[in-house]
Amino acid sequence: MAALLWLALGGALLLVLLWRRARPTGSGGRAVAVVVLGDLGRSPRMQYHALSLARRGFRVAFVGYAGTKPHNDILQNENIRIVHIPEHKTWQVGPKVFQYIAKAIIQTVLLLYTMLKIENPGYVLLQNPPGLPSIAVTWAVCLLRESKLIIDWHNYGYTIMSLTHGDRHPLVRIAKWYEELFGRLSNYNLCVTNAMKEDLEANCNIKAITLYDKPASFFKETPLSDQHHLFMKLCKEYVPFKARFVAEPTPPGDGNEESAFTQREVRSGRVTRLRDRPALLVSSTSWTEDEDFSILLKALEEYERYVSDGMKLPPLVCVITGKGPLKEYYSKLMAAMQFQHVQICTPWLEAEDYPLLLGSADLGVCLHKSSSGLDLPMKVVDMFGCCLPVCAVHFRCLHELVKHEVNGLIFRDSSELTGQLKMLLWEFPTAEGKLSLFRSNLRTAEQSRWDESWERTVLPLFSSS
Numbered sequence: 001m002a003a004l005l006w007l008a009l010g011g012a013l014l015l016v017l018l019w020r021r022a023r024p025t026g027s028g029g030r031a032v033a034v035v036v037l038g039d040l041g042r043s044p045r046m047q048y049h050a051l052s053l054a055r056r057g058f059r060v061a062f063v064g065y066a067g068t069k070p071h072n073d074i075l076q077n078e079n080i081r082i083v084h085i086p087e088h089k090t091w092q093v094g095p096k097v098f099q100y101i102a103k104a105i106i107q108t109v110l111l112l113y114t115m116l117k118i119e120n121p122g123y124v125l126l127q128n129p130p131g132l133p134s135i136a137v138t139w140a141v142c143l144l145r146e147s148k149l150i151i152d153w154h155n156y157g158y159t160i161m162s163l164t165h166g167d168r169h170p171l172v173r174i175a176k177w178y179e180e181l182f183g184r185l186s187n188y189n190l191c192v193t194n195a196m197k198e199d200l201e202a203n204c205n206i207k208a209i210t211l212y213d214k215p216a217s218f219f220k221e222t223p224l225s226d227q228h229h230l231f232m233k234l235c236k237e238y239v240p241f242k243a244r245f246v247a248e249p250t251p252p253g254d255g256n257e258e259s260a261f262t263q264r265e266v267r268s269g270r271v272t273r274l275r276d277r278p279a280l281l282v283s284s285t286s287w288t289e290d291e292d293f294s295i296l297l298k299a300l301e302e303y304e305r306y307v308s309d310g311m312k313l314p315p316l317v318c319v320i321t322g323k324g325p326l327k328e329y330y331s332k333l334m335a336a337m338q339f340q341h342v343q344i345c346t347p348w349l350e351a352e353d354y355p356l357l358l359g360s361a362d363l364g365v366c367l368h369k370s371s372s373g374l375d376l377p378m379k380v381v382d383m384f385g386c387c388l389p390v391c392a393v394h395f396r397c398l399h400e401l402v403k404h405e406v407n408g409l410i411f412r413d414s415s416e417l418t419g420q421l422k423m424l425l426w427e428f429p430t431a432e433g434k435l436s437l438f439r440s441n442l443r444t445a446e447q448s449r450w451d452e453s454w455e456r457t458v459l460p461l462f463s464s465s
Helices: 001-019 044-054 097-117 132-145 157-165 170-183 194-204 226-236 294-308 327-335 352-358 378-385 412-423 434-444 451-459 459-463
Strands: 031-039 059-066 080-084 123-128 146-153 186-189 256-259 262-264 271-273 279-284 316-321 341-343 362-367 390-393 410-413
Touching: 031 044, 031 097, 031 132, 044 059, 044 080, 044 146, 044 378, 044 451, 080 097, 097 132, 097 170, 123 132, 123 412, 132 146, 132 170, 157 170, 170 194, 186 194, 226 262, 226 271, 226 327, 226 352, 279 352, 279 378, 294 327, 294 341, 294 412, 316 352, 352 378, 362 378, 362 412, 378 390, 390 412, 410 412, 412 434, 451 459
Parallel strands: 031 059, 031 123, 059 080, 123 146, 146 186, 279 316, 279 362, 316 341, 362 390, 390 410
Antiparallel strands: 256 262, 262 271
């Protein structure tokens, strides 16, 4: 009964809003709504869209849920207004199907309410997934407000659902039908790979433009002095970044300031890398079903055994960043592991510190396995922007990004990853070997950045009448 009352009240409210706001209010061509039915701070590609539009004079309403703080460039841009979708509590009673339906109805009401509050946009740029119910809601808003809908296809939502429920579950089938039906109603479409572009046209009759993820300008190699500053900041909270040997107290102004990786001469300010430093391995994750971190944990167990047996391998600090539903599960597994030569920490970094960490690391690892086989991991794009070589788990279209034996290595299981870690870190930190070769290849490669790629590919859509 309470649910019916809520729906009735919500429906009445929407009718009033539609009557008051659906009337044409003039051209909104220079106003754009960038919409994510998710945490804005954890949506980097949509943040880049918002910044690219704002820097070209568009007024941007950046619509999504509060949570993680977006990048400072977003917060400080006067052309970007963050508009939060009201939070709601998920019902945890009744059958799962009922919970899904209730959640979708509530999200529909709240998103529609939010979209009708903002300035009438000339364009709505929507991230998919999640697309249920956001594609239908934004399509309805565009119809009412005479706006154009652009969908940015990062993946298929129904394939992500299938990881939990299986391909044949009724909810998955409904989600697939919904995504294909409403996806066709958009004015323009973007996607992240050529493989997805081909699949959208062949199976959904949707013509899309491929906009590859590209690193933003702040993803670059980190100067040594900035590395030291970052390590000293992190060592206040995370043990693996602390100096392994604490020196005797020295008078103020004398001695060295040390982290696990670097030291700074206090008098001269000169920063150097420690010769016996551990190797710094970085992985980033949203802790979801499409990333199997047991592969990395098994590889680290084997690596630990190799070091204990006296092989010429360095100690290893493994930093895994990100938030997500499976973090607690894997954290318990990691806490139970007994390592002498491997340290693991799982910090959540500020948006400004994440590029600095990637630019300071020795090797990246990516465990993203696309649920559709058609999207690419943005974390690898960011790592390449920092000239950081990557070991990545194989899936269907990974070759569009990772070139095996050129900018990194591709593995299929934990044993292959173990062999790659052993080969790349042998006699670390020698300047020879494949790790240095891959980094050199990344430095000399002509990597286009997000802004120039966006201007060439996407800006013309917003210039069309």
